[in-house]
Amino acid sequence: MAQALDEPGSELSADFALMNVVPGSLQRFHRLRIDTNAYIDLLKDERDLRWATWPSVEDANHLKAHFFDKVPAKLLDPKLASRWIEWGQEYEEILRKSPRWRLKLLVSEICEIQSGRSWPEGTERDYWYWAMMPDGNERIPFNIREDLIDQYRDQMRSLIVECDGFLYVSEENGWVAFASAQNLSDVWRRQKQLLPWERIENWRKIYQAAERARYDPAKERFALVGLFRLIARWLARKIFD
Numbered sequence: 001m002a003q004a005l006d007e008p009g010s011e012l013s014a015d016f017a018l019m020n021v022v023p024g025s026l027q028r029f030h031r032l033r034i035d036t037n038a039y040i041d042l043l044k045d046e047r048d049l050r051w052a053t054w055p056s057v058e059d060a061n062h063l064k065a066h067f068f069d070k071v072p073a074k075l076l077d078p079k080l081a082s083r084w085i086e087w088g089q090e091y092e093e094i095l096r097k098s099p100r101w102r103l104k105l106l107v108s109e110i111c112e113i114q115s116g117r118s119w120p121e122g123t124e125r126d127y128w129y130w131a132m133m134p135d136g137n138e139r140i141p142f143n144i145r146e147d148l149i150d151q152y153r154d155q156m157r158s159l160i161v162e163c164d165g166f167l168y169v170s171e172e173n174g175w176v177a178f179a180s181a182q183n184l185s186d187v188w189r190r191q192k193q194l195l196p197w198e199r200i201e202n203w204r205k206i207y208q209a210a211e212r213a214r215y216d217p218a219k220e221r222f223a224l225v226g227l228f229r230l231i232a233r234w235l236a237r238k239i240f241d
Contacts (some may be wrong), residue, residue, distance in 0.1 A: 006034070014175035015057065018100040018167075025090070029057060032083055039077055046071070060088025100178050103159040104167055110152055114143050119176060121169045125193040128166045128184070131156035140196060 008016075008030040016026040033054060043049055052059075052067045068081040095102065107127055111120045120127055130136040131153050144152060160166055163178070168187050170177040179187045187193075194202060 006030075010173050011175050014170075014173065014177065015101070015104075018104055018176070018178060019094050019098040021094055021098075025094070029087060032087055035080060036084075039080055043071070043075060046075070057091055057094075060084050060091060064088075099159050099162045100165075100167070103156070103163055104176055106152070106156055106159060107167060110142065110144070110156070119169070122191065122193065124166065124168050125188050125195060127156070128160065129195060131160060 008026050012030060013026065016029075019025075036055060037053055040050055040052055049067060049071060052063060055063055063084050064081070068076065068084070107120070107124075108118055110127070111117050114120075126140050130140045130142060133139075137149065137153065142149065142152075165178055165180040166184055167176050167178055168191065169175065171191070
């Protein structure tokens with residue numbers, strides 16, 4: 001069933017679930033996005049400003065510098081611009097109080113550097129190991145500048161400890177969710193998340209099984225041919241002897 005426009009989407013709701021917010025923050029921000037989109041629709045002749053559709057929670061400062069400050073004065077909606085300034089101030093407080101949200105932003109940033117993707121779906125355990133284990137950087141090398149890698153690992157380790165858990169993609173809705181430290185093993189087991197060397201060993205076993213499956217029929221055919229030859233020789237002796 002289609003979701004009503006006045007209801008926050010599942011992705012936005014999942015993001016806010018990672019934040020420590022005051023009641024009503026999700027609905028207030030969602031209303032702000034809707035009103036911003038409606039305002040942008042009125043700027044039909046301002047094509048270079050229409051990129052701001054569905055802004056994210058982090059976009060307050062960017063919108064001020066690259067959107068509201070560039071809207072022609074006669075078309076400016078000062079109340080909407082003021083609401084974004086207020087949201088920017090509220091978001092700074094949310095960011096300060098929300099280690100789980102900061103952890104998501106950090107993992108996403110590292111994933112962009114590492115693979116060009118926005119999230120390491122299915123390999124979150126690699127990131128946890130990389131940050132938390134003493135040999136993480138040696139066993140799971142990340143494509144990060146050497147002068148920055150320790151800083152990233154320290155930041156992630158600190159946030160993981162502060163949160164007492166880690167993040168994963170929920171099977172229920174497909175968005176990033178939080179699992180406490182005591183539940184992480186269950187999540188990784190359920191999602192079959194293997195570390196790199198475990199994945200290699202698993203692939204090796206699969207390959208060996210496939211090779212056996214490929215050669216076993218050949219062996220069976222060879223055995224049957226031999227059996228038929230023995231039967232034929234026995235019949236020949238019976239007939240001609």
